[in-house]
Amino acid sequence: MAVKTKIKVKSMLVEMDGDEMTRVMWKMVKEKLLFPHLDMNLEYYDLHVKHRDDTDDRVTVEAAQAIMKHGVGVKCATITPTEDRVREYHLKKAWKSPNGTIRAMLDGTVFRTPIIVKNIHPFVTAWKKPITIGRHAYGDVYDNAEMEIAGAGRAELVFTPAGGGEPIRRTIADFAGPGIIQGIRNADQSIRSFAQACFTFALDRRIDVWFSTKDTISKIYDARFKDIFADEYQSNWEAKFKEAGIEYFFTLIDDAVARIIRSEGGFLWALKNYDGDVMSDMIASGYGSLAMMTSVLVSPHGYFEYEAAHGTVQKHYYKHLKGEETSSNSMALIFAWTGALRKRGELDGTPDVCTFADKLENAAIATVEQGVMTGDLLLMADKQPGNRKASTEDFIDAIAGNLDGMM
Numbered sequence: 108m109a110v111k112t113k114i115k116v117k118s119m120l121v122e123m124d125g126d127e128m129t130r131v132m133w134k135m136v137k138e139k140l141l142f143p144h145l146d147m148n149l150e151y152y153d154l155h156v157k158h159r160d161d162t163d164d165r166v167t168v169e170a171a172q173a174i175m176k177h178g179v180g181v182k183c184a185t186i187t188p189t190e191d192r193v194r195e196y197h198l199k200k201a202w203k204s205p206n207g208t209i210r211a212m213l214d215g216t217v218f219r220t221p222i223i224v225k226n227i228h229p230f231v232t233a234w235k236k237p238i239t240i241g242r243h244a245y246g247d248v249y250d251n252a253e254m255e256i257a258g259a260g261r262a263e264l265v266f267t268p269a270g271g272g273e274p275i276r277r278t279i280a281d282f283a284g285p286g287i288i289q290g291i292r293n294a295d296q297s298i299r300s301f302a303q304a305c306f307t308f309a310l311d312r313r314i315d316v317w318f319s320t321k322d323t324i325s326k327i328y329d330a331r332f333k334d335i336f337a338d339e340y341q342s343n344w345e346a347k348f349k350e351a352g353i354e355y356f357f358t359l360i361d362d363a364v365a366r367i368i369r370s371e372g373g374f375l376w377a378l379k380n381y382d383g384d385v386m387s388d389m390i391a392s393g394y395g396s397l398a399m400m401t402s403v404l405v406s407p408h409g410y411f412e413y414e415a416a417h418g419t420v421q422k423h424y425y426k427h428l429k430g431e432e433t434s435s436n437s438m439a440l441i442f443a444w445t446g447a448l449r450k451r452g453e454l455d456g457t458p459d460v461c462t463f464a465d466k467l468e469n470a471a472i473a474t475v476e477q478g479v480m481t482g483d484l485l486l487m488a489d490k491q492p493g494n495r496k497a498s499t500e501d502f503i504d505a506i507a508g509n510l511d512g513m514m
Contacts, residue, residue, distance in 0.1 A: 113146040117455040125183025128420035156186040171212040181447035182414040210244035215406035216304040217242040221394035236373030242383025243301040246293040256286040300407035302339040315374040319363035398436035413446040415439040434482035435499040470509035
């Protein structure tokens with residue numbers, strides 16, 4: 108019997124392992140879906156919460172630096188420690204979100220798009236096409252400064268010019284008693300890069316761009332986003348959009364939410380960092396599940412990081428540790444790998460790698476459409492006689508079988 112020739116992934120791919128049940132699935136995906144077909148160069152970083160703690164989170168910084176060196180990374184879901192998690196894993200401290208650290212270093216925009224299958228319909232019945240979230244992955248509350256106020260006193264914003272000159276001061280509040288304050292920031296260049304990424308993404312896919320903030324309340328901070336988006340669009344994109352038959356649309360975020368619920372979808376919704384974090388979960392739930400969303404960070408510097416949009420599936424992990432059967436959905440993890448492989452293939456000029464990524468996605472979608480799915484999907488899918496609930500491993504095995512038939 109002839110030995111099967113594996114597809115060669117030419118350049119290095121940065122791999123970031125994660126936590127809990129997603130770590131278990133991550134290993135299965137590699138062993139059952141990737142290694143049998145691909146010869147890959149992987150630069151591995153272990154972002155397990157305990158290893159991050161052991162390295163004082165240096166490993167997260169090193170992983171981001173590796174993406175900056177090699178261009179493409181793929182990341183498993185990871186724990187952002189709370190005080191409960193600090194006690195559970197005996198950590199030194201509640202470390203920052205690894206996603207936040209990586210995004211701050213790479214800058215850029217996170218794009219999240221639902222994975223559509225024929226036998227699972229959106230809970231929002233008006234939605235006929237996927238809504239992509241474009242989330243600015245820089246600044247705001249994710250890289251803030253916070254302070255508890257012990258008692259009465261004045262809280263101020265102070266800016267001291269680097270070249271000298273008088274500091275500029277703005278009163279936040281005069282406190283009569285204990286309270287809290289928070290300082291957030293952003294940068295014009297990052298906002299412009301965000302706008303450019305959104306317009307590039309939308310033009311490539313021939314879809315409209317909706318952008319929303321709350322500039323009626325935040326007349327400087329949110330208004331800056333609105334103004335930079337408008338200037339970038341009018342200066343560099345308006346003619347291209349008209350030629351493509353698509354448009355750019357701005358409205359207040361509360362108005363956008365009301366409109367989106369009644370829309371048929373099929374556009375890119377661009378949002379600030381926190382807004383995008385919240386609304387991407389709403390969109391994911393509306394289409395079915397966070398485990399059915401693709402997620403990619405696109406940096407203006409030419410870096411790409413693909414990840415699973417969901418958490419670490421903590422409850423299933425505890426069942427797994429007890430030896431109990433789980434039925435965890437690996438679709439988002441699989442699509443993180445396929446996205447990274449496709450981009451690696453595009454950058455390397457290796458179309459066979461891109462074709463493999465397409466086949467793996469088709470195999471995963473076909474598995475669900477054939478009625479073989481994990482428990483979360485079974486609850487949402489059309490009721491058909493052939494539907495069956497698959498365990499975590501059985502689901503990946505079924506995908507592997509479909510993939511083998513396509514190769």
